[in-house]
Amino acid sequence: MMSNNKCSISPHGGTLINCFSDNLDGLSQEANKLTSITVTKRVLCDLEMLAIGAFSPLKGFTGEKDYKSILESMRLSSGLIWPVPITLQVNEETYNNIKNKNKIVLKNEKGESVAVLSITEIYKADLEKEALSVFKTNELKHPGVKYLFESGNYCIAGEVKVLKHTYDEFTEYNTGCEGTRKAFKEKGWKRIVAFQTRNPVHRAHEYLLKVALETVDGLLLHPTMGETKDDDIPADIRMKCYREILDKYFPKNRTMLVVMPASMRYAGPKEAILHAIIRKNYGCTHFIVGRDHAGVGNYYGTYDAQKIFDEFKPEEIGITPIFFEHSFYCRACNSMASYKTCPHDSSEHLILSGTKVREMLKAGQILPEEFTRPEIAKILIESMKEKVKT
Amino acid sequence: MMSNNKCSISPHGGTLINCFSDNLDGLSQEANKLTSITVTKRVLCDLEMLAIGAFSPLKGFTGEKDYKSILESMRLSSGLIWPVPITLQVNEETYNNIKNKNKIVLKNEKGESVAVLSITEIYKADLEKEALSVFKTNELKHPGVKYLFESGNYCIAGEVKVLKHTYDEFTEYNTGCEGTRKAFKEKGWKRIVAFQTRNPVHRAHEYLLKVALETVDGLLLHPTMGETKDDDIPADIRMKCYREILDKYFPKNRTMLVVMPASMRYAGPKEAILHAIIRKNYGCTHFIVGRDHAGVGNYYGTYDAQKIFDEFKPEEIGITPIFFEHSFYCRACNSMASYKTCPHDSSEHLILSGTKVREMLKAGQILPEEFTRPEIAKILIESMKEKVKT
Numbered sequence: 077m078m079s080n081n082k083c084s085i086s087p088h089g090g091t092l093i094n095c096f097s098d099n100l101d102g103l104s105q106e107a108n109k110l111t112s113i114t115v116t117k118r119v120l121c122d123l124e125m126l127a128i129g130a131f132s133p134l135k136g137f138t139g140e141k142d143y144k145s146i147l148e149s150m151r152l153s154s155g156l157i158w159p160v161p162i163t164l165q166v167n168e169e170t171y172n173n174i175k176n177k178n179k180i181v182l183k184n185e186k187g188e189s190v191a192v193l194s195i196t197e198i199y200k201a202d203l204e205k206e207a208l209s210v211f212k213t214n215e216l217k218h219p220g221v222k223y224l225f226e227s228g229n230y231c232i233a234g235e236v237k238v239l240k241h242t243y244d245e246f247t248e249y250n251t252g253c254e255g256t257r258k259a260f261k262e263k264g265w266k267r268i269v270a271f272q273t274r275n276p277v278h279r280a281h282e283y284l285l286k287v288a289l290e291t292v293d294g295l296l297l298h299p300t301m302g303e304t305k306d307d308d309i310p311a312d313i314r315m316k317c318y319r320e321i322l323d324k325y326f327p328k329n330r331t332m333l334v335v336m337p338a339s340m341r342y343a344g345p346k347e348a349i350l351h352a353i354i355r356k357n358y359g360c361t362h363f364i365v366g367r368d369h370a371g372v373g374n375y376y377g378t379y380d381a382q383k384i385f386d387e388f389k390p391e392e393i394g395i396t397p398i399f400f401e402h403s404f405y406c407r408a409c410n411s412m413a414s415y416k417t418c419p420h421d422s423s424e425h426l427i428l429s430g431t432k433v434r435e436m437l438k439a440g441q442i443l444p445e446e447f448t449r450p451e452i453a454k455i456l457i458e459s460m461k462e463k464v465k466t
Numbered sequence: 467m468m469s470n471n472k473c474s475i476s477p478h479g480g481t482l483i484n485c486f487s488d489n490l491d492g493l494s495q496e497a498n499k500l501t502s503i504t505v506t507k508r509v510l511c512d513l514e515m516l517a518i519g520a521f522s523p524l525k526g527f528t529g530e531k532d533y534k535s536i537l538e539s540m541r542l543s544s545g546l547i548w549p550v551p552i553t554l555q556v557n558e559e560t561y562n563n564i565k566n567k568n569k570i571v572l573k574n575e576k577g578e579s580v581a582v583l584s585i586t587e588i589y590k591a592d593l594e595k596e597a598l599s600v601f602k603t604n605e606l607k608h609p610g611v612k613y614l615f616e617s618g619n620y621c622i623a624g625e626v627k628v629l630k631h632t633y634d635e636f637t638e639y640n641t642g643c644e645g646t647r648k649a650f651k652e653k654g655w656k657r658i659v660a661f662q663t664r665n666p667v668h669r670a671h672e673y674l675l676k677v678a679l680e681t682v683d684g685l686l687l688h689p690t691m692g693e694t695k696d697d698d699i700p701a702d703i704r705m706k707c708y709r710e711i712l713d714k715y716f717p718k719n720r721t722m723l724v725v726m727p728a729s730m731r732y733a734g735p736k737e738a739i740l741h742a743i744i745r746k747n748y749g750c751t752h753f754i755v756g757r758d759h760a761g762v763g764n765y766y767g768t769y770d771a772q773k774i775f776d777e778f779k780p781e782e783i784g785i786t787p788i789f790f791e792h793s794f795y796c797r798a799c800n801s802m803a804s805y806k807t808c809p810h811d812s813s814e815h816l817i818l819s820g821t822k823v824r825e826m827l828k829a830g831q832i833l834p835e836e837f838t839r840p841e842i843a844k845i846l847i848e849s850m851k852e853k854v855k856t
Contacts, residue, residue: 283801284680286803286807287677287680287681288681289806289807290674290677290790290791290804290806290807291677291678291681291788291789291790324809325799325809326807326809327805327806327807327808327809328809330806330807398681399681400680400681401680409715410835411673411801411802412801413676414680415717416679416680416717416720417676417679417680417716417717417720418717419714419715419716419717419718445800
């Protein structure tokens with residue numbers, strides 16, 4: 077434990093939101109009569125995040141007043157910090173189809189009704205401004221910018237009532253904000269550090285997780301399970317890795333694995349703030365922010381996602397960020413370390429690039445034990461073999 | 467960095483005290499005419515701590531109102547947290563000799579005048595109550611209790627003006643509160659963790675120091691250099707070890723070695739609070755509290771020195787405690803770890819008792835590399851050889 081924070085942390089804005097409908101039959105019947113639109117996987121993830129309270133205090137898709145405020149100042153119009161608008165974009169055709177409706181039903185790609193949206197307004201997005209504000213670039217090479225510009229100029233705003241989980245994989249690990257908070261309470265954890273990841277846990281991250289865990293009560297391993305980039309390791313392989321590393325190398329009573337059903341936006345610093353707020357909603361008191369958090373390409377400075385926290389008062393963010401350097405195995409230290417704790421020449425450091433790791437795995441080469449635990453390397457090599465077979 | 471604390475931390479009570487005289491010649495002349503008493507090494511250490519601001523806001527030896535308040539509530543009569551009275555105890559003979567004086571001079575064992583004390587009051591100490599309050603025991607086997615009961619029933623209170631350093635070893639490392647704060651500023655460190663120790667730094671502590679350092683800007687290695695127990699490693703050997711471990715295993719721009727010229731009281735939890743306040747005065751923002759901090763024998767529960775921080779509001783203490791478990795090398799983890807981060811059976815753990823370590827060193831046996839860095843083991847073995855020679 078570090079310091080004396082004895083109470084559980086409040087959700088962002090003070091109240092945990094639950095957008096699941098409490099009248100499923102009634103709403104389903106109503107949904108059958110409504111005009112429908114089919115939404116993307118990204119929107120399905122956003123719906124899931126809204127439903128389970130992860131986007132508290134949001135109850136639906138961002139309206140124009142909040143949209144403008146967020147792009148200008150990273151705050152809702154109420155003044156509460158919110159770094160990225162959660163919009164439901166549609167194109168002109170869809171807009172014309174629904175512009176006179178008060179309510180619509182949102183459907184997934186299978187044609188199932190998943191949520192009813194009570195429309196409060198429809199407004200034109202300023203995509204150029206949004207791209208530059210959220211992503212710091214308008215280049216279409218940026219996956220977040222690409223999605224933005226391809227998703228339509230109109231934003232439909234309003235509260236949602238969700239009929240069913242719109243992310244339905246690894247359901248036993250999808251405990252939402254309320255369930256996760258309850259589990260923390262049952263474990264007696266008061267100080268919990270969350271770790272966001274979209275990669276398997278190699279030794280470098282294991283080290284940072286353990287450094288963080290030494291000073292708190294528990295660790296929430298909280299991988300992003302919605303859409304990631306094509307070259308990221310698939311979700312099911314990652315889950316195997318997460319279960320294995322926790323099982324073999326962490327005390328059971330100090331860790332929890334929960335999926336975060338969000339899509340990556342790759343908004344770097346602003347997504348780091350969003351990720352921190354989400355973990356606050358899950359009941360975590362600390363959040364790990366590494367170098368180039370939620371970054372892609374070279375759009376953000378190495379430490380931008382750490383520095384951005386200085387723009388707010390700590391009590392406005394609520395959750396405490398823990399900033400880490402990159403870590404590595406050092407032969408001279410004979411242990412894991414970072415540039416903050418190791419004085420030795422970089423020739424002593426074992427550092428493998430992502431590209432090198434992928435090459436080695438494809439070639440069936442076992443990764444060095446100091447880089448990846450053998451149990452994890454085995455899972456990754458086997459997954460490569462499966463991939464070749466299919 | 468963890469969180470966004472951007473300003474330097476205020477001294478305890480708000481103002482850094484400096485009890486060195488700013489009129490050395492005048493005070494020396496005055497001192498020659500005053501009745502003198504010779505003080506113990508403990509008192510010389512307390513004088514040094516007062517002089518360099520480490521006991522801020524104290525300007526001298528505790529008066530009766532504060533004495534009673536401290537024993538009752540761990541607070542000065544002003545309400546400010548203060549866990550242990552800093553008294554100047556004298557016996558009846560000395561009392562009779564000085565009871566009508568307004569000022570006296572304090573001398574060291576060499577007969578040198580070191581400080582002038584302006585007496586505000588002399589009162590009878592309640593030694594039994596003090597022992598039970600500060601040390602939780604009245605057993606004379608406890609070194610702090612023994613000193614207390616052997617040092618006289620009368621307390622002389624008042625502000626001191628100090629003529630010279632009353633601790634004059636390792637002077638280049640005795641930079642006091644002002645000098646250390648200045649050094650932090652020059653290094654650009656905003657978040658500094660202090661580590662209190664009276665032992666050489668073995669791997670277990672190196673690990674905890676590095677865990678702490680990963681999340682702040684700098685580490686102050688701050689050993690207690692005043693009186694310790696007879697079976698503790700001598701100060702000069704410890705200093706050799708500290709310089710070596712920092713030189714070989716820590717980045718130079720992230721660490722500082724400063725001596726803390728205090729005597730150990732072995733007051734366990736209450737001394738942990740005192741140690742934290744002292745480090746706050748030195749300008750540190752974080753303070754490591756291990757298991758059984760400042761303990762001796764079995765007088766305190768393993769976690770008492772951590773739990774006591776819960777009795778105060780974090781902002782009253784000001785400095786943030788970092789609580790650690792014991793750590794060790796684990797063969798299955800193939801790394802340092804603690805019970806909080808390692809799931810493996812204790813048969814995988816390399817743990818050596820203090821007694822075992824002393825035996826091995828006396829026998830000239832090299833300690834395992836996973837227990838002590840070879841450079842440190844070498845210094846300790848050589849010191850044992852020297853000891854045998856003399």
